[in-house]
Amino acid sequence: MRYPNKKVAHDVGALEMLFKLFHKSVYLTAYFITKDHNLAEDVVQDTFLRAYDKLDQLQDHSKVETWLHRIASNLAIDVLRRNKKLVSTPPAETDLKTVDPAAQPESSLLVKEERDNVVSALENLPPEYQEVILLRYYREMTIKEISAFLTIPEGTVKTRLRKARILISQVLNHPRQGAAETGR
């Protein structure tokens, strides 16, 4: 690949390091929200293009990973909004077959139908809720940190998490009602 000059080439070289270091985690964020491999890959590419363009806006270089995730998260939600529908790809069969009950003590309490209902309910949540769930249950961030990360009030974070819990609770305790909720 030829670049116009050494300076730009060196710049791209540094970008390559950044890309290879954070590509995977940025992809996971994008995939979690879009639930689609192709869309997630597009979001990753757009994220690093934007990072390349907006690097001067990064105030604190040590927070580059957080910054990239923020960009990816926003882009993923934008993609879904543009499509005006949630991309709901059914979980692969292997997702269900590879469950190791011994390693999954809580979810092993669930029968397959219940588990499918929970997976479906989570996947059909609006992207704003998915984003909060990702940060809380995968990144293990606190309410306060999620609030700062997304620049939304802590009350909004709590509300989204509470609604997600109530929804799952309904799905588990009253499967038909929960299914109706997720179908809305």
Next chain:
Amino acid sequence: MPKYTDEQIDNIIREIIQERMKNADPPPAEEAWQRFQQRLMEREKAKNRIHLGPFHMTKRALVACILLFFAASLSIAYPERLTAIGNSIYYTVRTVTVRDDNTVNIAIGRYKDNPPPGITEKMRQTKLPPATGHPPPPPPDTESGFTSGVSITSTGPETGEAAKVVELSTPSPRKGLSLEEVRAIAPFMVRAPGYVPARFKLKDITYRPYSDLAGEVTFEYRTASGDHILISQQFATGDVGMGLGFDRDDTVVKEVDIKGNEGLLLEHKGGKYCSLHWFDNASHFRVSGRLSPEEILKVARSM
């Protein structure tokens, strides 16, 4: 009456999401980078196209415009900032193992290209002593289960000059921090465990700054009877390597998967005491304590 408690629902959500992420299967970074590079080039070319509208320019004038455009582009580029970030990180994980009759020394590290030349020989020369007897109850700030201290070295940011290997200093740690406090002061995204066996209670969170861009966070959990878990996350600049030594008779080494990253699980004394090391992005993680292999893996995968 609800079948599930809030805590169980939290755990169900957490486990389903973590499993979903485990199955996400991102494309290889190299392939993705090639596609990105192509797209970046196409975009830069598109940027360089000049739409003249109703105006017409000679070919020579157009070339001059293009040259001017390149000059302008150069003046607004920010290579120094990006380079500074790029130079402060590293991305290739390598494991070097040296074995003799009684001991195994392992160096795990993340290097830009390959481990520094001579590392294997150095490991042989600085052979770590084998374990003797049952591992003693760990003091709170040491790596238990290993018979040697864990040696961590860093080459520092890549400068294009000959790499200079330095041992990371151990500056005064800040103890007694809350999770929010440590996340506020650490120059990286601190990962906390989402699961720890109920018998362990969080006793302390410590932060050791290595530099403005590097440091180590340690979570210490203890039981009423004094058993403990140490969970640490290290973020350091440049190539990073770490040496571990243990007795072959007492330790079983297994390669495990931690959310798609290769991890090294060391089971000491029949699995009564375990430690686990892995790299994820720019961080090295270490979990150790009186945990079963299943428990330590669950702790690690919850981070």
